[in-house]
Amino acid sequence: MNDLDKKQDAAWVRRLLEWYDTNKRILPWRSSPTPYFVWISEIMLQQTQVDTVIPYFERFVQRFPTVSELSGTDIEDVLKVWQGLGYYARARNLHKAAGVISDNHNGIFPESAVELQKLPGIGEYTAGAVASIAFGEAVPAVDGNCLRVFARFWGISDVIDEPKTKECIRSRLAGYVSEGNPSGFNQGIMELGALVCRPTNPDCGQCPIKSGCMAYEKSLTAVLPVRKPKSSVPHRTLFAAVVWRDDKVFVMRREYDEMLGGLWRFPNVTVKPGDETSESLGKIVEEQISFRARITGKYGQINHAYTHFKVSITVFRCEFNEGTAISSELRETLVNVAWISLEDVEEYPFDKASLKIIDLIRSVDFS
DNA sequence: AAGCCGGGGTT
DNA sequence: AACCCAGGCTT
Numbered sequence: 001m002n003d004l005d006k007k008q009d010a011a012w013v014r015r016l017l018e019w020y021d022t023n024k025r026i027l028p029w030r031s032s033p034t035p036y037f038v039w040i041s042e043i044m045l046q047q048t049q050v051d052t053v054i055p056y057f058e059r060f061v062q063r064f065p066t067v068s069e070l071s072g073t074d075i076e077d078v079l080k081v082w083q084g085l086g087y088y089a090r091a092r093n094l095h096k097a098a099g100v101i102s103d104n105h106n107g108i109f110p111e112s113a114v115e116l117q118k119l120p121g122i123g124e125y126t127a128g129a130v131a132s133i134a135f136g137e138a139v140p141a142v143d144g145n146c147l148r149v150f151a152r153f154w155g156i157s158d159v160i161d162e163p164k165t166k167e168c169i170r171s172r173l174a175g176y177v178s179e180g181n182p183s184g185f186n187q188g189i190m191e192l193g194a195l196v197c198r199p200t201n202p203d204c205g206q207c208p209i210k211s212g213c214m215a216y217e218k219s220l221t222a223v224l225p226v227r228k229p230k231s232s233v234p235h236r237t238l239f240a241a242v243v244w245r246d247d248k249v250f251v252m253r254r255e256y257d258e259m260l261g262g263l264w265r266f267p268n269v270t271v272k273p274g275d276e277t278s279e280s281l282g283k284i285v286e287e288q289i290s291f292r293a294r295i296t297g298k299y300g301q302i303n304h305a306y307t308h309f310k311v312s313i314t315v316f317r318c319e320f321n322e323g324t325a326i327s328s329e330l331r332e333t334l335v336n337v338a339w340i341s342l343e344d345v346e347e348y349p350f351d352k353a354s355l356k357i358i359d360l361i362r363s364v365d366f367s
Numbered sequence: 368a369a370g371c372c373g374g375g376g377t378t
Numbered sequence: 379a380a381c382c383c384a385g386g387c388t389t
Contacts, residue, residue, distance in 0.1 A: 120386095
């Protein structure tokens with residue numbers, strides 16, 4: 001059976017397309033699926049749920065309506081709009097890719113999945129999504145939803161995280177992508193995964209393709225897909241210093257090649273278990289801020305969970321020692337440090353943990 | 368192939 | 379608290 005016969009035979013594809021046409025949600029990037037809108041939305045939707053993305057998308061395209069306006073913007077302004085959305089490499093790659101499109105493609109989007117995947121931040125999934133939704137190319141777009149839907153539909157019990165399993169599903173799916181409506185095909189699968197074929201408690205009664213679904217027929221929706229067990233996340237203890245000089249606090253910007261690159265933070269130090277004394281805070285003064293300060297109090301503690309570890313941060317109040325010179329090494333990195341008042345916080349992109357510290361400062365100083 | 372990268376919603 | 383999410387990049 002060749003691909004054409006397969007597509008004609010696949011009644012589930014027709015039912016999926018009909019279901020999507022009737023049940024799709026109204027979303028900001030669907031009203032006008034221009035390459036730029038589709039691209040921005042697909043990057044934001046990586047590992048991030050629709051409801052979280054909507055307000056960020058609205059703000060982003062209002063602030064940066066076109067590729068050229070995005071490429072002509074300072075990365076720090078892009079990060080500021082991205083603040084709180086997470087996975088900040090996405091914002092840095094978005095900005096980088098906008099530069100590539102402006103400089104190497106005359107400002108015109110590459111139109112094929114193969115060309116799109118050459119841009120920074122665009123992998124196999126996103127290339128397929130943009131190519132199919134914005135340009136009508138009949139290629140699959142295999143994301144987490146899609147893997148779950150077809151592990152169930154085809155009764156695949158191989159571990160879903162394995163690249164081999166993903167490639168098996170992707171190539172098999174390539175034989176079914178609707179030539180007439182690849183956009184509806186891919187979005188229909190993802191919408192089905194989000195609304196009906198959910199991770200837990202799938203609503204099989206409403207599923208347009210339950211007929212022919214292996215998991216539904218054999219009552220395996222609770223077992224499929226099979227996932228690789230995840231390793232536990234370690235816990236770290238940190239001390240942070242909020243150093244005041246008159247009515248301003250000292251902050252520093254992370255390098256772009258480190259975690260949370262480009263985002264601002266307070267000086268901090270990792271504390272080894274059993275060494276949780278305020279002496280550790282002295283190391284911050286010596287090694288990071290390169291000027292003298294003295295501890296004048298303790299604000300309290302905040303907790304934060306990252307992807308691969310958790311932190312507890314004890315926050316100390318400090319005061320700049322007047323009369324001590326700012327060292328030469330600090331002066332050299334002056335673009336990466338600043339004294340700011342709490343009112344100016346809005347102008348700097350901070351990570352979530354730092355924002356929690358700022359909330360803590362405000363609540364303590366207020367009382 | 369495995370590890371790294373945020374944050375929020377759901378159960 | 380564990381699991382999941384419209385993944386991609388680095389090693």
